[in-house]
Amino acid sequence: MAVRHRLIKVAPNAVWAVLADGARYAEWVVNTSASRPARGHWPAKNAAIRCRVRSGPLRLGDETTVRNCEEDKRLELGTCRARHNVTFEPLIHLRHRAVLGRLARVGGP
Numbered sequence: 001m002a003v004r005h006r007l008i009k010v011a012p013n014a015v016w017a018v019l020a021d022g023a024r025y026a027e028w029v030v031n032t033s034a035s036r037p038a039r040g041h042w043p044a045k046n047a048a049i050r051c052r053v054r055s056g057p058l059r060l061g062d063e064t065t066v067r068n069c070e071e072d073k074r075l076e077l078g079t080c081r082a083r084h085n086v087t088f089e090p091l092i093h094l095r096h097r098a099v100l101g102r103l104a105r106v107g108g109p
Contacts, residue, residue, distance in 0.1 A: 006100040016072045018106050022049050025064070028103040033059070043069045 008015055018024055022042035025035040033052045040047030048065045068076040 006097075006104065008100075008104040010104075012072060015103065018103065019043065019075050020071075022047075024106070025049050025051065028099060028106045029064075030098040030102060038063055040066075042066070043075055045069050 018028060020043050022035065022037060026032040029035075029051070031054045033054050035049045035051040038048035038050040042049060043066050045066050045068060048063050051062050051064060053060045053062045062079060065078045066075065067078045068074060
């Protein structure tokens with residue numbers, strides 16, 4: 001599993017407001033063009049969002065599930081495992097860096 005850290009210079013509750021709003025998922029997740037609820041109440045544990053992922057001309061459906069949620073502190077997400085393998089691992093690391101950068105911009109002033 002890729003783990004990334006980035007200091008986001010805004011109040012934690014501002015970042016949490018973005019993360020906890022499932023309708024805003026596509027704003028901060030790189031290559032995601034749309035999202036909609038799949039099950040549960042986002043961001044409760046085991047809730048899920050279906051999303052459309054763009055990769056060049058390709059459009060793929062994917063699902064993101066909440067693995068763990070501690071309100072205002074921690075949100076662990078899991079995505080479709082089918083595309084997570086050694087071949088794509090370097091691209092996944094780059095995507096995670098880009099996601100954190102986008103989240104910093106969306107959650108900021």
